[in-house]
Amino acid sequence: MFKISLRNNRIFNCSSEDNLVEGAKKSGVILEHSCLIGRCSSCKVKVQSGQSFSTSKELGLTSEEIENGYILSCVRSPLTDMVLDTEDLSEYNIPSSRVIPAKIQDIQIIGEEIIKVVLRIPPTQSFKFLNGQYVNIIKGSIKRSYSIANTNADDHSLEFFIKNYIGGEMSQYWFNKAKKNDLLRIEGPKGTFFRRNQNVNNLIFLATGTGIAPVKSIMENLKQTSNLKYNIYLFWGNRYNQDFFWDPKETDIPVKFFPVLSRDKSAMVNNGYVQDILLKQDLDLSKSAVYACGSEKMIKEAEFKLVKRGLPEENFFSDAFVISN
Ligand code: FES
Structure with missing residues (x-):
């Protein structure tokens, strides 16, 4: 186990078997993240000291960022103790991710190649999220990520704006087959795109x-x-x-x-x-x-x-x- 230090004296232990985002989570620490596959760069952090190795390509980094000591913490595991210039987001009480069923309540065309879909959560369940987070919507064996467009004031319906990616497997479903009352599953909430408590103008x-x-x-x-x-x-x-x-x-x-x-x-x-x-x-x-x-x-x-x-x-x-x- 290696000691990983963050801003505000937050520390967690991480083994070289885990990437830094996973290792943090096991200790109750949440690092900024979204895609978890090294693409979106939400989890980019500057390494102040220590060594790590990448578990897959860091496609979300530019060569300048690599030269300047940045890594993508979702695809990096520690080789030594490390000091990272990032914060722990656990104070925001991010709800845990889970999979629940959801039915299409409404589906409307709202623009050229864009639809609005409203999913309804069963009355026996509720779905908590922070405004700005996303979910994976699962239809059979296909799973795609979509940001939630409404607020968490209503924990029984979720609104999405969906664009048609020509030839895309899930797009085929949304734009050619989807209808009211279709049963889907949602996995989430996911990601750390939500408003921080900051003193800004x-x-x-x-x-x-x-x-x-x-x-x-x-x-x-x-x-x-x-x-x-x-x-x-x-x-x-x-x-x-x-x-x-x-x-x-x-x-x-x-x-x-x-x-x-x-x-x-x-x-x-x-x-x-x-x-x-x-x-x-x-x-x-x-x-x-x-x-x-x-x-x-x-x-x-x-x-x-x-x-x-x-x-x-x-x-x-x-x-x-x-x-x-
Ligand atoms: S690159 Fe997207 S979360 Fe790491």
């Missing part, structure tokens, strides 16, 4: 496409927060104007919304990429927290550019789409 959300789902969940929950003390900004990128299938005004919170279009050059709105439109606003990033969900490319670029412009590295939280079909 600006809460900034970045999303591309259906990456708006966990952002919607977090933003809707902010309405329940008394004395909202943040300036809230949302930068949501889609290809075309008609792709905005949800109106952030529905949250009833004072959010400054920047719709961003990447393809529709004719429109009189923000054209380009969400991270670049954010940078044009000249916000004080040193007093901000950024929550980003969407494409891996957007997340990588956003983190790189925003940290360079003064965002504290530890205030960037992300959940990247890892497409498996």
Whole structure:
């Protein structure tokens, strides 16, 4: 067993048989994570001292990050005692993951190649999650990850925005066969994309496409927060104007919304990429927290550019789409 030290004097023991995320969990410590397969980079941490070995490829790291001593803790096991620059999230009381049945309550087309699906949990069960987390939806032998788009105020129904990936096995089901009352299973909740208790002035959300789902969940929950003390900004990128299938005004919170279009050059709105439109606003990033969900490319670029412009590295939280079909 090796001693792994984190910020705030948190320590856990981890054997070289376990990766750091698993080893931490066995000791009741939760490290930031999402995909657990070395792709999304949510679990990226800087090693301050100690050695480890990778159990599979760290696809979510750039060569600069590797040179600068970063690792992906979901695919790294210790070879020595280590000191990692990351925090223990166990104070957030993340509900344990489990598998329960769920039926399709509603299914609607809400955009080009996008549907909204509502799943109902049996009345004898309830499903706890933190706003922003995701679940795996299981249909027969196929399992795919989807972020929950509603808040945890209702623990009997879960809402999802689902995009059609042409040729994808699960997409075939959602877009050609799925119907009300179909029986599925959900596994979760999963991941650590939820709002942290931080003393910041600006809460900034970045999303591309259906990456708006966990952002919607977090933003809707902010309405329940008394004395909202943040300036809230949302930068949501889609290809075309008609792709905005949800109106952030529905949250009833004072959010400054920047719709961003990447393809529709004719429109009189923000054209380009969400991270670049954010940078044009000249916000004080040193007093901000950024929550980003969407494409891996957007997340990588956003983190790189925003940290360079003064965002504290530890205030960037992300959940990247890892497409498996
Ligand atoms: S890369 Fe480790 S959780 Fe995704």
